Amino acid sequence: MESKLLWMIIGMGVVTYLPRMLPFVLFRGRELPPFVQGVLKNVPYATLGALIFPGILLIKNQDVWFGVIGAAASFILALLGANVIFVVLGAIGILSVYSYFF
Amino acid sequence: MELSRERIYVSDFRQGLQGGVSIGVGYLPIALTFGLLAKTTGLSLMETVSMSVFVFAGASQYISLSLIAVGASVFEIILTTFIVNIRHLLMSASLNEKVEPASAWTKSIYAFGITDETFSVAATREGTVKTGYIYGVIVLAYGSWVINSGIGYLIGASLPHSLQESMTVALYAMFVGLLVPSLKKSRKVMFLAVLAAAFHSILEFFSWLSAGWAIVCSTLLSSIIVEGIEYLRKKGGMGHGK
Numbered sequence: 001m002e003s004k005l006l007w008m009i010i011g012m013g014v015v016t017y018l019p020r021m022l023p024f025v026l027f028r029g030r031e032l033p034p035f036v037q038g039v040l041k042n043v044p045y046a047t048l049g050a051l052i053f054p055g056i057l058l059i060k061n062q063d064v065w066f067g068v069i070g071a072a073a074s075f076i077l078a079l080l081g082a083n084v085i086f087v088v089l090g091a092i093g094i095l096s097v098y099s100y101f102f
Numbered sequence: 103m104e105l106s107r108e109r110i111y112v113s114d115f116r117q118g119l120q121g122g123v124s125i126g127v128g129y130l131p132i133a134l135t136f137g138l139l140a141k142t143t144g145l146s147l148m149e150t151v152s153m154s155v156f157v158f159a160g161a162s163q164y165i166s167l168s169l170i171a172v173g174a175s176v177f178e179i180i181l182t183t184f185i186v187n188i189r190h191l192l193m194s195a196s197l198n199e200k201v202e203p204a205s206a207w208t209k210s211i212y213a214f215g216i217t218d219e220t221f222s223v224a225a226t227r228e229g230t231v232k233t234g235y236i237y238g239v240i241v242l243a244y245g246s247w248v249i250n251s252g253i254g255y256l257i258g259a260s261l262p263h264s265l266q267e268s269m270t271v272a273l274y275a276m277f278v279g280l281l282v283p284s285l286k287k288s289r290k291v292m293f294l295a296v297l298a299a300a301f302h303s304i305l306e307f308f309s310w311l312s313a314g315w316a317i318v319c320s321t322l323l324s325s326i327i328v329e330g331i332e333y334l335r336k337k338g339g340m341g342h343g344k
Binding site: 002004005007008009010011012013015016017019020021022023024025027028032035037038039040041042043044045046047048049050051052053054055056059060066070071073074075077078079081082083084085087088089090091092093095096098099100 | 123124127128145149152153156157158159162163166176179180181183184187188189190191192193194195196197198199200206209210213214216218221222223225226264265267268269270271272274275276277278279280281282283284286290291294295296297298299301302303306316317320321322324325326328329332333
């Protein structure tokens with residue numbers, strides 16, 4: 001392996017690992033103030049909102065409809081109470097049909 | 103006693119593997135494409151797979167390839183990786199509030215596997231998250247990521263284009279599938295998600311911040327604002343709503 005790339009991969013690994021690991025080791029018990037704990041409990045849902053939108057509309061640069069249909073399909077399947085894996089497979093299936101015709 | 107504890111651990115692990123399946127499916131096209139792009143960027147198979155083995159972070163691996171292609175320095179690439187992945191600091195801090203007690207060793211092992219997707223699957227689970235469960239989710243996600251990076255390097259281009267394209271929706275669909283059930287149960291969850299999505303859209307539209315910081319800021323702003331409103335309402339004794 002080229003040594004420049006080796007160092008790059010090691011460096012990337014370290015700076016990716018540290019932020020993932022430090023909170024688990026630094027905050028041992030549950031000694032954080034209640035307000036901070038409350039904020040941290042909100043984080044998963046806020047993260048999901050930020051991860052989904054606007055990214056889902058931009059999955060195919062040239063075609064907004066691709067994203068809109070993908071988003072609508074996922075939301076409808078999830079609202080109907082489908083398991084996550086079926087939401088994923090269903091959205092892929094619907095978009096495959098869409099890209100077959102357009 | 104030991105034996106039954108072991109059995110509980112194994113069943114948590116198995117549930118984790120099941121929880122990880124949708125991540126495995128979602129990673130498939132992204133890892134395949136990463137392998138393919140790495141090859142066209144001039145990396146060897148060994149280098150491509152090593153990056154997935156040691157870094158395990160989709161967005162920053164993609165970005166590193168485009169930075170290599172334009173001849174960026176190693177320092178620039180590492181700094182960019184750090185900025186893109188700083189959001190996991192927030193996710194780990196949040197998940198640490200929800201996991202069952204475990205030794206620092208155990209936690210620092212599974213911490214390696216915290217990605218947007220593994221975090222989302224674990225964090226939206228009801229109640230305390232078991233250590234075995236996290237390991238299950240991560241083993242499946244990591245396995246899919248590493249193996250499919252290698253497969254992508256070897257065969258990537260031969261997958262039908264329309265299927266590759268449709269599969270790009272997979273991870274977003276998974277996030278939607280994880281969010282909606284909680285959304286239906288609580289108005290607070292809806293405020294959190296909609297507010298964060300709005301902040302992220304604004305930040306993205308004006309591109310004031312890099313992708314990593316934009317997610318950190320929109321998540322934090324939304325989480326703090328919603329918590330603040332709830333705190334003020336409780337303090338004011340107007341205990342209506344949830």
